[in-house]
Amino acid sequence: MFSRVRPARLGHRIAATATALATVAAGVLLAAGSPSASAATAGGTAVPATIPLQITNNSGRAEPVYVYNLGTELSTGRQGWADAGGTFHAWPSGSNPPVPAPDASITGPAPGQTATVRLPKFSGRVYFSYGQKLVFKLTTGGLVQPAVQNPSDPNRDILFNWSEYTLNDSGLWINSTQVDMFSAPYAVGVQRSDGTTATTGHLRAGGYHGFFNALRAQSGGWAGLIRTRSDGTVLRALSPLYGVETGALPASVLxxxxxxxxxxxxxxxxxxxxxxxxxxxxxxxxxxxxxxxxxxxxxxxxxxxxxxxxxxxxxxxxxxxxxxxxxxxxxxxxxxxxxxxxxxxxxxxxxxxxxxxxxxxxxxNHYARAVHAQMADGKAYAFAFDDVGNHESLVHDGNPQRASLILDPLD
The missing domain is CATH 3.30.920.50 (Beta-1,3-glucanase, C-terminal domain)
Incomplete structure (x- = not known):
């Protein structure tokens, strides 16, 4: 059984229109203080049609990496995916029951290596997975994305994660997110026109294990959020929302x-x-x-x-x-x-x-507490409105030269 990803539950500083995001279910919306939907699309044309995304594999893992760039084409509102060159491909029609989506995977960098793909003017997600390709399907309502809270989801035993971004005529907004789960660590960055780089999302040294240890030590059922593969590999911790929904965390916890x-x-x-x-x-x-x-x-x-x-x-x-x-x-x-x-x-x-x-x-929210405690800069999207007060793991530039996605070790 598949579940569609809930739209509009992540940070609200990403400059994308509500319409586009409701369509792609990418989970990012406008916030007070962020550019309005009209401003986000009414800027100049300095931002090119695509910009490079440099993906660096510092994970130390031997498995192959697969990358996916999925979202809504902002110029048309169509759902689809982009290939490594940034060319948009619309999803074909789906059906009930859902049918397999076209293989949108891009071969990622080998351990210690870097690969570059192109980001088009999208509002969407960049997924990455280790060892196996992710399973996406199409239903009559659109793309069915992984639902880690569902025990029958075909992606439940895959180690994966995603970043969210919007690229439009006003620039790039890209973030790391733990709104749905805490899993394979990564950081995001943007290179500005003056050559400087802003980066966020890195964990502290030992932060990956530190997070899971904090949940295990927290009384009240918080350890129930942790999901482990049959071979003993710790894959992720569900968000407390999913914990409550699945019964892994007591509904009375707050x-x-x-x-x-x-x-x-x-x-x-x-x-x-x-x-x-x-x-x-x-x-x-x-x-x-x-x-x-x-x-x-x-x-x-x-x-x-x-x-x-x-x-x-x-x-x-x-x-x-x-x-x-x-x-x-x-x-x-x-x-x-x-x-x-x-x-x-x-x-x-x-x-x-x-x-x-x-x-x-x-x-x-001990999940959010543990996430922020293990971030190198203290910034995170540990719940949907973690951007209140500017505590979110987001970088933005109005004239981006390059974006980056750094896959970090699970230490």
Missing amino acids: DDYINRVWQKYATSTLTVTPFGDQPGVKYFGRVSGGVLNFTNSAGAVVTSFQKPDASSVFGCHRLLDAPNDQVRGPISRTLCAGFNRSTLLTNPNQPDGTAADFYRDAVT
Whole structure:
């Protein structure tokens, strides 16, 4: 059985249109403070039709590497894949039951080597896998991507991962992500026109094992997120959202914290200032009748939230849905970050941008805590709105000369 990847659950600083991303299910959306959908496509033409992506294999693994560049062609909205030269190929029609997709794999670099492919103006993902090609299928609704939370997914025993990017006339946005899982480590980078390079996503020395050891040591069921192949190879840790959905993590894991937040703001006010560049825009939250109501400066109720559950918090969806608007979405993103980072009880003014304040409550997103603790620069996309306060593992340049994907060792 296959599952389609949920769209729009990753960071919201990537400059891609909501329409394109809903189509490709690539999991990146616009954020407050990022270029708007119109600005993202209305820039100049300095960015060429394709740019090089340099893939360096520092993994130390002997298996062959396979690379896939899948996404939505921004000029047409068509779904498809790009070959090594950056040429777009549209997916053929799918069916029910799903049928195999064309083989879009590109041979990756051997250990210690570097290979270069071309990125077209896409909003999509660059997958890489070790030892085996990934299985993609096509249904009537589009591409079916790997669903690591599904025990019957044909990719469940393959070591793989992916990066997400948007390349358009306004530049390149590329990130590393752990929103769905923590697995084969890698970093991303961009070379700027002045020759300097920005890179993010590298783990600390020993960080790969350090992450899994932290989950194993954490009480409350967090070790249940780890997935291991029959030969003993540790393949990944599921995100806590998938952990709750599959029963690997107790659905009640955040209840105590959520209840304490609801109790606190029944007698005090939670102030949300969602736009860093608009400090005068504030919303004020109070719990009344079990509902968290937010008012604006004029005292009018602008949006309300039922008490969320763990799934809503970990996924930043359902009871914490965040539409791409200027009121509910920004408030919800801020709440989601505050719940995952457990800052809502210690700071009534959100967002709390101080990383030292994060994950300090005993009831918190211990997966996200462990991810950030093992990143060399502290940056990660460990949950959908980890970009709140600019704590995400993202690089951007308006005139990119080259992108990079560095496959790191599993140490």
